Amino acid sequence: MDELNQNRDETLNRLAPEKKTGIQSVDRALTILEIIAASTGEISLNDICARAGLNVSTGHHLVKTLVSRNYVAPGSGRGTYSLGSQVLTLAGAVNWQSNLSGRAQPLLDHLNATTGEAVHLAVLEGVDLVTLIKREARHALRVDAGSIGKTGACHATATGKAILAWLPEDEALKVLEARGMRAFTEKTITDRDRLLQELHQVRTDGFAVDNEEFQQHVVCVGAPILDQNGSVIGSISVSTPTVRASDEHLALVRREVMAATGKLSGRAPETAKN
Missing domain, CATH: 3.30.450.40 (GAF domain)
Structure with a gap:
């Protein structure tokens, strides 16, 4: 289990903010999806924002938009999220x-x-x-x-x-x-x-x-x-x-x-x- 958590943390760290090019909002939304995917389960909004280098307000608006399009789904815990059904549609x-x-x-x-x-x-x-x-x-x-x-x-x-x-x-x-x-x-x-x-x-x-x-x-x-x-x-x-x-x-x-x-x-x- 410790090894699994270590691998997860290494993956999340690779998604830490870097110098970005292109449309910022799109880049941030994709980064959020990658962070949630790398978490292999549910992850809190605070953790998402910390990994993405976003303030909580900006992260909340982006996640809310992704939820409205079913790319992200609310988790079982308060303020947690997981990947949504639309991701499965794209994968299919x-x-x-x-x-x-x-x-x-x-x-x-x-x-x-x-x-x-x-x-x-x-x-x-x-x-x-x-x-x-x-x-x-x-x-x-x-x-x-x-x-x-x-x-x-x-x-x-x-x-x-x-x-x-x-x-x-x-x-x-x-x-x-x-x-x-x-x-x-x-x-x-x-x-x-x-x-x-x-x-x-x-x-x-x-x-x-x-x-x-x-x-x-x-x-x-x-x-x-x-x-x-x-x-x-x-x-x-x-x-x-x-x-x-x-x-x-x-x-x-x-x-x-x-x-x-x-x-x-x-x-x-x-x-x-x-």
């Missing part, structure tokens, strides 16, 4: 995202086998669309499945549009402004307002389509993967050459892509009811 979202590739592997294999086409799993890292996993088509005639890694084609791909459609509009615009809207083919949408209209339709339908916008003679269908809070964390798409893109085949692709993303999502995408 992190675990959900970090395990995405592993959870997706069997579903991508099934999707590849069922459609016979190229399959992609992509995420947005900052403003970059990143392909994490791909599966080549099983046909002799196949599309170029591209490579693993970054691409500046959010606006022109089914994986990209599926992600953009479920982002808040201001975040989607940041991606478009940072990476531009290059014309990859004559069908690429390069007008921002027109793309925003399509993204609204994508969200209504629940899936996105790249109709020869990234590669000539290639049609792709993609759908979003959502976390438990309904935020988009990635997307899956299937690519097929136009010679196989019959209405029947594309309907199969849509069903299978949306089934796969539905199984990976913590919450089903909200779509318009027909």
Whole structure:
């Protein structure tokens, strides 16, 4: 027990006030959360303030704000606090995202086998669309499945549009402004307002389509993967050459892509009811 207390005290000491940069109130709030976490239980407001180098009045206002957002919870003793339920929600979202590739592997294999086409799993890292996993088509005639890694084609791909459609509009615009809207083919949408209209339709339908916008003679269908809070964390798409893109085949692709993303999502995408 003495060793446990010593380790706890060493951790808390490392969180003692240092020279800070950035927004002071945010930094202080995060420091409070770290101090409470390091206490491995309940900790008094006075101890929190002492460790954080805050006067009690300032510490009380910060803790009160964190309590109102459920990041901190009142303890069993008077004037004591512990971590709140919202911290568990964030932790769950992190675990959900970090395990995405592993959870997706069997579903991508099934999707590849069922459609016979190229399959992609992509995420947005900052403003970059990143392909994490791909599966080549099983046909002799196949599309170029591209490579693993970054691409500046959010606006022109089914994986990209599926992600953009479920982002808040201001975040989607940041991606478009940072990476531009290059014309990859004559069908690429390069007008921002027109793309925003399509993204609204994508969200209504629940899936996105790249109709020869990234590669000539290639049609792709993609759908979003959502976390438990309904935020988009990635997307899956299937690519097929136009010679196989019959209405029947594309309907199969849509069903299978949306089934796969539905199984990976913590919450089903909200779509318009027909």
